[in-house]
Each structure stands twice: as C-alpha cells, then as structure tokens.
Amino acid sequence: MFYIYCPYCGEHREEEEFHPKGQAHIERPKEPEACSDEEWGNYLFFRDNPRGVHHEMWVHAVGCRKFFNMTRHTVSYEILETYKMGEQPSITADSQAKPREAAAVSQQEGVRA
Template sequence: MFLIHCPYCEEHREEEEFHAAGQAHLPRPLDPDSMTDEQWGDYLFYRKNTRGEYRELWVHAAGCGKYFNVSRNTQTYEIYATYKTGEVLESTSQMSVGPTGSVLNYRTADKEGS
C-alpha cells in the first residue's frame, strides 16, 4: 500500500491510480522561433536526473484525471508534498524533517499571491 495525496480530490489514493509524467516546472519558451536547435532540443528532451529531492508532474489517471506536482525523494521514494499545478511550493526556512523523513515546513502558495 503506497498512498499518494491528490490535491484535487483532497484524498490519499492508491499509487495504482497515478502515473508519473516527468519533470515539473518546465516553462515553455516564449519565443521558440528565435531559439537555436540545440536550445529547443534541450527544452524538449533534456531532463534533470537528481538524486534526492525532485519536483515531478504526476497525473491522477484513474481518478479525477488532473495533473499535479509532487516533491519526491528519488533515492528513498519518500513523497514530501503534493500541490496543484500553478502553485509554488516553498520551504519556509531551514528544512524541518519529521520522523518519517517528510519535510514538515513546506507550504503551497499561489504564484500571484503571497
């Protein structure tokens, strides 16, 4: 039993209902026409391969069908937080780590507000 919290359903659901969809927070270039092929190729194909805390896009495929962001440890598989697309996740100060390894002082904030 590996449960993932869907920020749209606001419930923990079975991992089986979800799919990973790659690295999160990749802004699409505003002016692709003026880019070199190399820059465009980097945007399309090159992804970080972080060991440790990593931001990923996941989709609640068998549930509400929405994409959301996950902050996850690629080494321990620990999920620190899940948050909606369009939100940003900020660590309020020094990382405060709980007994299971979860980061306790993450909070989500709207991009525009706060």
C-alpha cells in the first residue's frame, strides 16, 4: 500500500482514499480545429511509459476530492513528491540524472513529500 501525501489535506493518507488518473501535464491543444490528425491523435491516445521518473495525476477521491500531481518512480514505486495542480515538479528525470550529490538532496525531499 502507498501512503500518499495529499498537498491539499496537508497530511499522509492511505492509498485506498485515492485513484490514479493517468499521466500529468497533458495540455489540450488550444485550437483543436487547427491540429493535424497526428497532433490530435497524440493528445488523445498516446501516453508516456517511462522506466524511471513519471509524473502522474491522482485524485483524493474519498478525502478532499481534489486532483493533484505525483512524481513516482516506475521501477521502485517510490513516490518522490506530490504537488498541487498548476504547479511544476521539482523532481524530474533530468534532475534525477544529475550528479549524485544533487540527486541525494532531492531524494530526501521526495521521501518527506
């Protein structure tokens, strides 16, 4: 079971209260009419499936019923951080790939989050 920090409730809650809602930071094209079929198809159907750091959207379905984002490691299942909608992640695949010292600091923050 995950023990997930809800950024709106401000505390850790059981996984049972949450639902995963797929990849985060997917922006709907501003002008769908102007999209090519490929662009629209990519927006609708294609999702990342990385080995490593992944940004996901979750909803605190039983608690505050707000959506939020989570950075999760798809191999270790470690939750690196959770953050509110509209915010940008502080931990990304790039930041994790940096020299060990920088990564160690963000890892620690991730454990706390």
